[in-house]
Amino acid sequence: MAVKNSLSQTRTVALVIPARNEAPRLPHVLEIVTSNPTAIFDEIIVVNDCSADATAATTRQFRGVRLVSLDDGQPGKGRALQAGWRQSTADVIVTCDADLGSIQHEQLNSLVNALVNQQQLRLTKAAYGNHADSSGRVTELTAKPLLEVFFPDCADIQSPLSGEMAFYRTDVESLDLPQDYGVDIAILLDLAKRHGRSSIAEIPFGTKKHPHQPLSSLSIQSRQVIRAILERVERLHGGLEDAIRTPSISHLLKVSSALGNY
Numbered sequence: 502m503a504v505k506n507s508l509s510q511t512r513t514v515a516l517v518i519p520a521r522n523e524a525p526r527l528p529h530v531l532e533i534v535t536s537n538p539t540a541i542f543d544e545i546i547v548v549n550d551c552s553a554d555a556t557a558a559t560t561r562q563f564r565g566v567r568l569v570s571l572d573d574g575q576p577g578k579g580r581a582l583q584a585g586w587r588q589s590t591a592d593v594i595v596t597c598d599a600d601l602g603s604i605q606h607e608q609l610n611s612l613v614n615a616l617v618n619q620q621q622l623r624l625t626k627a628a629y630g631n632h633a634d635s636s637g638r639v640t641e642l643t644a645k646p647l648l649e650v651f652f653p654d655c656a657d658i659q660s661p662l663s664g665e666m667a668f669y670r671t672d673v674e675s676l677d678l679p680q681d682y683g684v685d686i687a688i689l690l691d692l693a694k695r696h697g698r699s700s701i702a703e704i705p706f707g708t709k710k711h712p713h714q715p716l717s718s719l720s721i722q723s724r725q726v727i728r729a730i731l732e733r734v735e736r737l738h739g740g741l742e743d744a745i746r747t748p749s750i751s752h753l754l755k756v757s758s759a760l761g762n763y
């Protein structure tokens with residue numbers, strides 16, 4: 502069921518779903534991705550990330566879905582994703598959260614179709630909502646402000662933290678990625694650095710329906726996202742000191758002094 506691009510090159514596609522304690526929500530996502538005849542996945546891999554619930558048993562109920570189980574007591578979304586795609590030889594990897602109430606198979610197909618048919622693209626990502634009030638809290642309060650300051654080329658990305666993405670397996674295999682929630686923004690920034698901002702495209706996915714974590718959990722997630730961004734400031738800009746001399750920081754200082762007038 503591999504996908505052909507406009508040059509009739511055949512690409513194999515794997516869907517990787519990281520799942521930690523997702524037994525109640527995973528069946529909805531798996532029903533959608535396994536039941537549609539137009540789906541383009543050669544394999545579907547669920548990575549059960551140290552779950553304490555029936556995530557593994559739930560996955561086994563779906564024929565044709567491969568289960569990768571991590572049970573060393575060191576969970577992390579980034580390492581679950583990487584464990585998933587390391588089990589695959591597919592050309593294209595699609596990632597999708599296990600808890601999405603809003604996912605449609607056409608949306609995942611469109612990530613792959615855009616990637617393989619537009620030669621300049623190396624990463625396609627879901628874009629959710631269309632204004633700050635319909636976006637995520639970590640996205641608006643942590644990721645976007647930091648991107649504006651340190652990576653202004655990427656500041657227009659609507660959903661930099663979306664977990665629904667498509668990319669080439671060989672492209673990400675050589676990246677040094679975080680093991681935690683920093684992984685999505687790290688993939689974005691590393692591929693933007695390697696191939697340029699124009700290699701990334703967002704695909705509208707409408708409104709995201711997913712469980713909302715309490716602030717105490719999002720605070721941890723936020724720290725992980727900050728660490729991933731600052732590590733890239735260090736690696737890509739040569740440290741904060743150099744980044745501070747860039748026009749984006751002077752812009753920020755102007756903005757903050759303007760805000761001081763209120």
Ligand SMILES: O=c1ccn([C@@H]2O[C@H](COP(=O)(O)OP(=O)(O)O[C@H]3O[C@H](CO)[C@@H](O)[C@H](O)[C@H]3O)[C@@H](O)[C@H]2O)c(=O)[nH]1
Pocket residue numbers: 518519520521522523550576577578579581597598599600639662663664665682683685686711714722726
């Ligand atoms: O240790 C973990 C934590 C999460 N997950 C899975 O990863 C996915 C996303 O986790 P979730 O807690 O639902 O993330 P959100 O709070 O919705 O976070 C958003 O923002 C994160 C930070 O950028 C992204 O990683 C997510 O994909 C994105 O949905 C889900 O399938 C989880 O089961 C794991 O496999 N291991």
Ligand SMILES: O=C(O)[C@H](O)COP(=O)(O)O
Pocket residue numbers: 636637638639640641662712713714719
């Ligand atoms: O994507 C995000 O910013 C976080 O996952 C939080 O999302 P929420 O505010 O929709 O719960």
